[in-house]
Amino acid sequence: MNIHEYQAKELFQKFSVPTPPGRVAHTPEEAEAVASSLKTNHLVVKAQIHAGGRGKGTFKNGFQGGVHLVKTPGQVRDIAAKMLGQTLVTHQTGPDGKLVSKVLVAEAKDISHEYYFAILLDRTTYAPLIIASTRGGMDIEKVAEETPQLIIREPIHPLLGLQPYQSRNLAKRLGFTSAQMRAACQVFDALYRMFISCDCSLVEINPLALTPGGEVLALDAKFGFDENALYRHPEIAALRDITEEDPREVEASKYHLNYIGLDGNIACLVNGAGLAMATMDIIQYHGGRPANFLDVGGGASEEQVTEAFKILISDKNVKAILVNIFGGIMKCDIIAQGIINAVKTINLTVPLVVRLEGTNVELGKKLLQDSRLPITTADDLNDAAQKAVAATK
Numbered sequence: 001m002n003i004h005e006y007q008a009k010e011l012f013q014k015f016s017v018p019t020p021p022g023r024v025a026h027t028p029e030e031a032e033a034v035a036s037s038l039k040t041n042h043l044v045v046k047a048q049i050h051a052g053g054r055g056k057g058t059f060k061n062g063f064q065g066g067v068h069l070v071k072t073p074g075q076v077r078d079i080a081a082k083m084l085g086q087t088l089v090t091h092q093t094g095p096d097g098k099l100v101s102k103v104l105v106a107e108a109k110d111i112s113h114e115y116y117f118a119i120l121l122d123r124t125t126y127a128p129l130i131i132a133s134t135r136g137g138m139d140i141e142k143v144a145e146e147t148p149q150l151i152i153r154e155p156i157h158p159l160l161g162l163q164p165y166q167s168r169n170l171a172k173r174l175g176f177t178s179a180q181m182r183a184a185c186q187v188f189d190a191l192y193r194m195f196i197s198c199d200c201s202l203v204e205i206n207p208l209a210l211t212p213g214g215e216v217l218a219l220d221a222k223f224g225f226d227e228n229a230l231y232r233h234p235e236i237a238a239l240r241d242i243t244e245e246d247p248r249e250v251e252a253s254k255y256h257l258n259y260i261g262l263d264g265n266i267a268c269l270v271n272g273a274g275l276a277m278a279t280m281d282i283i284q285y286h287g288g289r290p291a292n293f294l295d296v297g298g299g300a301s302e303e304q305v306t307e308a309f310k311i312l313i314s315d316k317n318v319k320a321i322l323v324n325i326f327g328g329i330m331k332c333d334i335i336a337q338g339i340i341n342a343v344k345t346i347n348l349t350v351p352l353v354v355r356l357e358g359t360n361v362e363l364g365k366k367l368l369q370d371s372r373l374p375i376t377t378a379d380d381l382n383d384a385a386q387k388a389v390a391a392t393k
């Protein structure tokens with residue numbers, strides 16, 4: 001799960017990570033009021049979407065940039081009016097862009113240098129890893145590609161945590177002077193404490209800024225939270241903004257379905273993540289494109305299967321549905337009955353191909369055939385994928 005920059009600001013305050021004062025606004029008037037309350041003529045207006053690259057983004061109405069530095073509350077109002085209700089396209093949003101319904105109005109800081117600083121979980125060592133660079137404010141992927149020597153990696157021992165010598169080393173390698181060292185190390189420590197206590201999967205500050213006065217502040221933030229740990233953080237779970245998420249995925253999560261929306265036209269309903277991956281591969285192999293990844297799990301109930309079907313057919317891109325179930329724990333005849341009941345309760349508008357394998361498979365197939373529903377049965381995964389691809393043509 002991700003959160004907005006303005007929400008991250010509130011978390012920063014809790015963990016004493018310095019960040020410029022500012023607040024969220026939903027209307028141009030509110031933005032102006034926030035700007036007036038900040039009592040400064042260094043102001044910034046920032047579109048709030050769950051995507052980066054806003055500064056260099058373009059609104060569909062032609063307005064350039066989702067981050068603007070201005071001087072007066074009146075200018076803040078004008079910029080907010082140009083952003084709110086508009087769609088911002090950045091290199092991270094995809095061509096459809098994202099609707100901007102909130103802006104952050106904050107104090108703009110004088111910046112003497114922008115750094116990149118991130119903490120993530122390194123899958124190869126199963127431990128936290130700090131990634132930092134003096135080339136902040138720009139795309140870190142680009143820095144990694146063009147100047148890999150400018151990427152600093154600092155692995156953290158999961159039990160010992162970030163050690164003071166590691167923070168000092170990092171600050172030194174980033175070029176902080178001894179006078180700036182304390183401020184830099186305090187921020188690194190605070191971010192690491194935050195990463196651990198909030199069960200983050202990612203904390204990315206780009207840029208972490210140094211001001212001429214020697215302050216070190218977080219000017220931007222991207223947070224990822226481990227969803228399996230969210231139950232421990234109801235206050236973070238409450239920050240979820242479902243308007244930023246794929247509506248199909250929001251619906252699926254209500255029924256504990258492992259669903260990821262894709263842009264093909266063959267919907268898949270599968271039990272087991274491995275089988276789901278294999279199903280998607282074989283669809284692709286036969287020239288089709290999966291519309292989703294959907295693992296209904298080992299013990300899917302009839303209700304879950306019905307809800308899964310509803311999500312699949314509500315996707316306007318879907319031209320066929322392929323059900324690929326291995327009846328191991330659940331028997332094929334029970335699964336078949338579940339599919340039949342589900343199909344009867346929904347209005348099936350696209351061809352449905354079902355491949356069952358495992359215990360009581362013959363009985364399951366017979367039930368499907370006898371149901372007189374427009375269901376095509378398949379013998380194996382190959383056969384099923386070919387039939388599903390053919391059904392979309």
Ligand code: ADP
Nearest residue numbers: 052053054055067107108109137206207219220
């Ligand atoms: P994005 O990464 O989505 O483009 P950022 O929040 O990183 O958005 O803003 C882009 C750039 O705008 C930053 O690299 C920084 O130079 C400038 N900026 C952002 N917030 C502030 C601020 N509070 N004060 C001064 N400059 C800022």
Ligand code: MG
Nearest residue numbers: 052206207220
């Ligand atoms: Mg940024």
